[in-house]
């Protein structure tokens with residue numbers, strides 16, 4: 637069984653991408669799982685932190701990124717090949733992690749969203765625009781234990797394509813007012829999407845990121861988030877809290893050498909936190925594994 641999890645928040649900069657990359661690397665390295673990261677964000681942060689920039693340029697030139705999939709829909713072509721688009725042995729740890737693959741994004745994805753909404757679904761490819769991604773990759777997905785989807789900070793058509801093929805979503809937040817303000821909106825919009833499409837997309841919970849223990853607002857906000865989990869419907873706040881720390885910030889830099897997972901994440905922070913969080917997530921989505 638493949639489990640797909642969207643990592644989502646409408647607020648930018650809360651740590652969606654950092655968390656996606658860390659979970660993927662810990663799941664693959666420490667649990668031996670086959671993991672696919674799908675980068676749905678035109679900012680391409682997950683892409684450039686998991687693969688070499690030159691290799692990514694070659695992919696882009698050949699047109700084998702997610703942009704091609706959506707362009708096929710617009711232009712009535714069938715050029716996108718999921719097998720060609722997927723990058724194998726992604727990550728800068730040990731020159732690439734066996735079992736960690738990436739479906740890269742492209743800056744051009746930013747144009748697609750507005751254009752595609754106006755295209756009538758007739759002709760060669762007549763799927764509903766919401767299920768384009770799911771339809772294109774469903775077969776390839778079966779080769780993976782876990783699919784992690786790094787979403788852009790919006791709930792547009794491309795994000796919805798990712799949500800629809802997910803059984804779960806995870807909400808990283810910074811525990812301040814602005815970053816947590818939109819959580820009820822995420823939950824209600826996703827539940828509306830479920831009703832409209834018949835998909836089942838369950839919240840796994842909120843992950844606290846960039847936590848500052850000295851900050852009273854942070855401490856207070858974490859308590860409120862724990863109290864409101866049931867009422868708002870995001871299920872839980874994960875026990876593991878990721879503190880603000882320089883190493884977590886450096887995770888995104890592909891050019892930093894890292895022969896082993898400890899070179900990238902250290903031995904304490906944030907290594908321990910990502911290790912524990914990965915276990916918490918896997919206990920929920922792959923119990924008994």
Ligand SMILES: Nc1ncnc2c1ncn2[C@@H]1O[C@H](COP(=O)(O)OP(=O)(O)OP(=O)(O)O)[C@@H](O)[C@H]1O
Pocket residue numbers: 647648649650651652653654655677679681787788789845846847878879880881882884885886887888
């Ligand atoms: N625990 C942390 N401590 C310190 N810095 C962090 C931590 N987690 C993430 N960062 C840094 O914060 C910035 C935003 O993180 P990230 O890009 O993961 O957020 P995002 O939610 O994906 O943003 P966007 O909405 O732009 O896609 C990055 O510079 C990242 O390196």
Ligand SMILES: [Mg+2]
Pocket residue numbers: 652653654677679681682786787
């Ligand atoms: Mg991001």
